Amino acid sequence: MSLYKQDKRQVCESCFDYIFIEMVHYFNDIDNSTDKEKELKSSKLEQMGYLTGQSLAERLTGDRSRFTDNLDVIKFVCKDFWSTIFKKQVDNLKTNHKGTYVLTDNNFKWFSKMSSNSGQEDFKKEVLPYLSFPCGIIRGVLSNLGINCTVLADVNPPNQCIFQIKTVKS
Amino acid sequence: MSLTAINTLTKISCVAVIGKMNNPMFIKNYSNEVDELKFHYLANISCDLIEAKITQSKYNDSYLGLLYIMEDLAVYGYLTNTKIKIIIILTISINPVKDMEMKQIFKKVHAVYSNLISNPFYDPDSRNITSSSFIKGIDNIVNTSFQNDVTPS
Amino acid sequence: MIYNFYLFNRHCNCIYYANWQNEKDDENLNTKNNDMKWEEEAKLVYGVVYSLRNLCRKLSSVNGVPEKSEKDDDKIDEDRGFLSYKTNSYKLHYYETASGLKFVVCSDPRTPNLQDMLHQIYRDIYVEYVVKNPLYHSDNDYINNTLFKNKLHEFIKSQSK
Numbered sequence: 001m002s003l004y005k006q007d008k009r010q011v012c013e014s015c016f017d018y019i020f021i022e023m024v025h026y027f028n029d030i031d032n033s034t035d036k037e038k039e040l041k042s043s044k045l046e047q048m049g050y051l052t053g054q055s056l057a058e059r060l061t062g063d064r065s066r067f068t069d070n071l072d073v074i075k076f077v078c079k080d081f082w083s084t085i086f087k088k089q090v091d092n093l094k095t096n097h098k099g100t101y102v103l104t105d106n107n108f109k110w111f112s113k114m115s116s117n118s119g120q121e122d123f124k125k126e127v128l129p130y131l132s133f134p135c136g137i138i139r140g141v142l143s144n145l146g147i148n149c150t151v152l153a154d155v156n157p158p159n160q161c162i163f164q165i166k167t168v169k170s
Numbered sequence: 171m172s173l174t175a176i177n178t179l180t181k182i183s184c185v186a187v188i189g190k191m192n193n194p195m196f197i198k199n200y201s202n203e204v205d206e207l208k209f210h211y212l213a214n215i216s217c218d219l220i221e222a223k224i225t226q227s228k229y230n231d232s233y234l235g236l237l238y239i240m241e242d243l244a245v246y247g248y249l250t251n252t253k254i255k256i257i258i259i260l261t262i263s264i265n266p267v268k269d270m271e272m273k274q275i276f277k278k279v280h281a282v283y284s285n286l287i288s289n290p291f292y293d294p295d296s297r298n299i300t301s302s303s304f305i306k307g308i309d310n311i312v313n314t315s316f317q318n319d320v321t322p323s
Numbered sequence: 324m325i326y327n328f329y330l331f332n333r334h335c336n337c338i339y340y341a342n343w344q345n346e347k348d349d350e351n352l353n354t355k356n357n358d359m360k361w362e363e364e365a366k367l368v369y370g371v372v373y374s375l376r377n378l379c380r381k382l383s384s385v386n387g388v389p390e391k392s393e394k395d396d397d398k399i400d401e402d403r404g405f406l407s408y409k410t411n412s413y414k415l416h417y418y419e420t421a422s423g424l425k426f427v428v429c430s431d432p433r434t435p436n437l438q439d440m441l442h443q444i445y446r447d448i449y450v451e452y453v454v455k456n457p458l459y460h461s462d463n464d465y466i467n468n469t470l471f472k473n474k475l476h477e478f479i480k481s482q483s484k
Contacts, residue, residue, distance in 0.1 A: 021455070021457040025460075051294075055288040059284045065230040066231070115468045115469050115470035116458045116468060117467040126458050
């Protein structure tokens with residue numbers, strides 16, 4: 001996926017797939033003895049996603065008109081942003097109108113190749129570290145567009161991902 | 171009554187990029203006559219004017235147009251979706267400035283800024299933008315704008 | 324009609340085995356080898372395939388260099404070594420990748436060359452669902468992967484028609 005509109009250079013998608021896998025392996029394999037260290041690792045991944053999300057927000061919203069309110073921003077994330085990054089739109093968006101939004105993606109692209117024979121609970125545990133980076137990206141995009149929030153993710157095997165966004169009143 | 175020299179060429183005198191907290195990230199003076207401090211002061215006023223303009227009218231476009239004119243300087247503003255304000259101050263001449271042209275200049279500056287943000291070596295917490303490619307990009311835009319002005323003979 | 328499928332990695336271990344013989348009543352094949360466990364069968368197959376491949380290499384090289392036919396550049400028939408062998412009851416096809424993976428398929432004797440099919444299995448099923456699966460860590464493990472299994476099954480079924 002290329003975001004360089006001027007040059008039209010393109011990068012093979014597999015490159016990103018492999019780097020993403022190794023990224024998570026790197027953070028998960030080095031000395032994950034205590035739970036505290038594990039949390040530190042996942043927060044580092046999330047921080048990387050956060051910075052990426054901020055740059056993406058700048059580049060992807062450059063051509064559009066200004067957003068009117070928070071719901072407009074969330075809709076942008078669900079449609080344009082999701083299509084650019086994950087090649088499809090979010091399948092379901094729910095909100096309680098009090099600052100919480102739930103995004104459901106029924107076929108999360110980055111997980112489409114993941115599979116194992118272990119049971120559902122084990123699968124969930126194995127897949128969860130791979131969600132820190134996307135959560136960070138979403139948080140980065142929203143924060144750069146003016147919405148401070150926390151993002152939590154959950155996965156329903158095989159491919160369904162649910163992202164819960166809770167806005168923080170500043 | 172003294173005759174002031176009629177300026178026949180519009181040119182960009184200053185480009186300023188203001189961050190989300192109204193912190194000046196980048197201010198560069200391209201004119202030889204005006205003092206830099208004056209531009210800082212003008213950029214500051216522009217922030218207030220931009221905020222007033224947004225709240226007053228339901229303006230959806232990023233380009234905010236002409237904010238105000240002071241002596242021979244015209245101040246134009248642009249607000250991105252990420253709440254970054256770009257201010258361009260022109261030394262005006264008798265040639266009218268078209269909105270489309272200003273919009274294009276702002277889009278180019280925004281593109282240079284997006285490139286800066288995407289640079290992994292850019293520190294978002296730094297107070298000033300010191301990246302040489304960013305400065306070169308802005309210089310390039312300033313040098314190539316308003317080339318087509320006609321000087322009356 | 325594809326009978327079974329073996330996948331060996333470069334450490335000579337069988338990392339995947341699949342069998343479609345029982346789906347169709349074929350008495351010639353079912354009777355003899357059912358009592359042998361699949362791991363032993365895989366080792367035997369590997370031995371046969373390894374020896375045949377080395378034999379072909381030694382026979383087809385000239386002064387130690389694999390022989391290439393002197394045709395136009397676009398039509399160079401690369402010496403790809405051992406491809407398949409046929410007996411009265413089955414035909415075995417072999418495909419080896421540059422990374423040392425060996426794909427072996429046994430089919431009925433009338434099937435034509437299955438090199439392209441094996442290449443497709445490698446490219447579209449193995450690379451996509453095994454290499455790109457972050458949960459498959461070491462390349463010495465047996466492939467315990469429902470997606471891979473299902474995709475391979477679907478693909479073979481579609482080819483057998």
